[in-house]
Amino acid sequence: MNTGPNTEVGKINVSHNAVKHGIFLSELTEMETETYNKLKKIIRKEEAPTSTLEMIVLDRVALHKTKLLRISKMEKDFIKSILHPKVTVSIFDDNFSEKVVDEGYVPTFNIEAVQSLVDTYSRYETTEENKLFRAINQFLSLKTSRENK
Numbered sequence: 001m002n003t004g005p006n007t008e009v010g011k012i013n014v015s016h017n018a019v020k021h022g023i024f025l026s027e028l029t030e031m032e033t034e035t036y037n038k039l040k041k042i043i044r045k046e047e048a049p050t051s052t053l054e055m056i057v058l059d060r061v062a063l064h065k066t067k068l069l070r071i072s073k074m075e076k077d078f079i080k081s082i083l084h085p086k087v088t089v090s091i092f093d094d095n096f097s098e099k100v101v102d103e104g105y106v107p108t109f110n111i112e113a114v115q116s117l118v119d120t121y122s123r124y125e126t127t128e129e130n131k132l133f134r135a136i137n138q139f140l141s142l143k144t145s146r147e148n149k
Contacts, residue, residue: 028066036066047139050146057139064132071125077107 028036040062049055084105088098 027063029070032066032070035069036062039065047143049139051142054139054142054146057135057142060135061132061139064128064135067128068125068132071128074109077109080105081107 040059043058043062044055047054047058049058081104086100086104087102088100091097091099
């Protein structure tokens, strides 16, 4: 029966498994996973974390940045749909119908869902920014502590 790694190197390697396999992916949509993974790879390469804790904190940085990108995309979609609405003209026939002259901008996000979030955008964005900067500060604190040893 396998009881896991026996050597110190093996134990260190498996201690990173949860981080390696993306413990934060459940908070993202399928569309955002690729962005998150690319950002995580870039951040890890630039910052060279030396412990599981540093990796987790840096992964949270990537997570919150990805969520901020989500907010920006939804906000852009909402604004574009307001600036470029569907244009119709009334046709005074027996049915009093309308003819679509210009489809306008069709958002990639469900506009009703986006409109319901408009009031909370700034609060949601502020919350994610605070989480992002908190994670960055945690990493910098860990890094400084490691360098001073």
